[in-house]
Amino acid sequence: MVFPPTMWPTCPGCLRTKDPPMNKLSPAIDLAFTNARTFNKFDGRAISETLLQQVYDTMKWAPTSMNCQPARLVFLRSAEAKARLKPALSPGNLDKTMAAPVVVIVAMDTRFYEHLPTQFAAYDARPMFEANAALAEATAFRNSSLQGAYFMIAARLHGLDCGAMSGFDAAKVNAEFFADGRCKANFLINLGHGDAAGNHPRGPRLPFADVTQVL
Ligand SMILES: Cc1cc2nc3c(=O)[nH]c(=O)nc-3n(C[C@H](O)[C@H](O)[C@H](O)COP(=O)(O)O)c2cc1C
Numbered sequence: 001m002v003f004p005p006t007m008w009p010t011c012p013g014c015l016r017t018k019d020p021p022m023n024k025l026s027p028a029i030d031l032a033f034t035n036a037r038t039f040n041k042f043d044g045r046a047i048s049e050t051l052l053q054q055v056y057d058t059m060k061w062a063p064t065s066m067n068c069q070p071a072r073l074v075f076l077r078s079a080e081a082k083a084r085l086k087p088a089l090s091p092g093n094l095d096k097t098m099a100a101p102v103v104v105i106v107a108m109d110t111r112f113y114e115h116l117p118t119q120f121a122a123y124d125a126r127p128m129f130e131a132n133a134a135l136a137e138a139t140a141f142r143n144s145s146l147q148g149a150y151f152m153i154a155a156r157l158h159g160l161d162c163g164a165m166s167g168f169d170a171a172k173v174n175a176e177f178f179a180d181g182r183c184k185a186n187f188l189i190n191l192g193h194g195d196a197a198g199n200h201p202r203g204p205r206l207p208f209a210d211v212t213q214v215l
Contacts, residue, residue: 032156039161039190040096041198047077047102047191051158059154064143067120070112071147072183074105084176085188090167093188096198097165100190105173106151107183108144110136144186152189161194 030036052075064070076082082098085105089097097103113129113136129136152162165188173185 028157032153036156037161037194037196037199037202039163039192039194039196039198040200041195042100042161042190042192043195045101045193047160049075051160052102055151055154055158055160058158059147059150062147062150062154064146065139066116066122066125068112068116068139068143069119069147070108070140071144071151071186072107072109073151074107074177076103076105077101085168085173088169088172088176089165090169093165093167096163097188097190100163101192102190104151104189104191105177106144106148106186106189107178108140108186109183110140111182112136112140112143140184141186148187148189155189155191159193160191163190164188165190 056073060069076085082100082103085103086094086098113126116126116129117124129139148164152164155162168185168188170185174181174183178184
């Protein structure tokens, strides 16, 4: 349904406030994107398992191809769990990750397609992936990356802050946390209530005109 501008302040789920000429954006957009930062430091507040579940129960509704949902999330909360990750971290990511309340390993299930018979009712897509390892790998990587991004946006909307990281040794993470070889690490996210004192100056963003074509 399309809501006319006069209804923007009241339409359910609408992200715009009144005053279209100023294109004023809602708090949700500020929270998820415009004002959201990548955090390197967090305050001392712990993150409950209930909150982690609430974030998952939000992000799980975001789309993946054939509803394949390949992401697997490992939440490292205890000092013991984070110590297992430590040898895999690049030097620049070490201290801030050890200090984060939660570290999320965003991984992908290489045999995600085993769930398709229950998750994707349109037809039996499982044989297509079983017969094509390259397609399965590309699908797992693409969609688990998307789901990692969905996770960060959901976390922000639930009042948390994130710091994503690809600076780590994936082979070491896989050996330590996914020894049977079924799951593979994609990237890491430090999670908590951010302390802006640790933020880097914000980088610019490429403008619309430079990175888009409207054909
Ligand atoms: C997938 C991904 C991997 C990243 N890897 C690292 C990393 O290994 N170490 C690090 O300090 N920052 C890392 N970053 C943080 C980015 O540099 C940061 O998100 C970007 O500069 C935007 O900063 P802003 O969100 O504060 O505007 C990563 C971000 C993403 C999304």
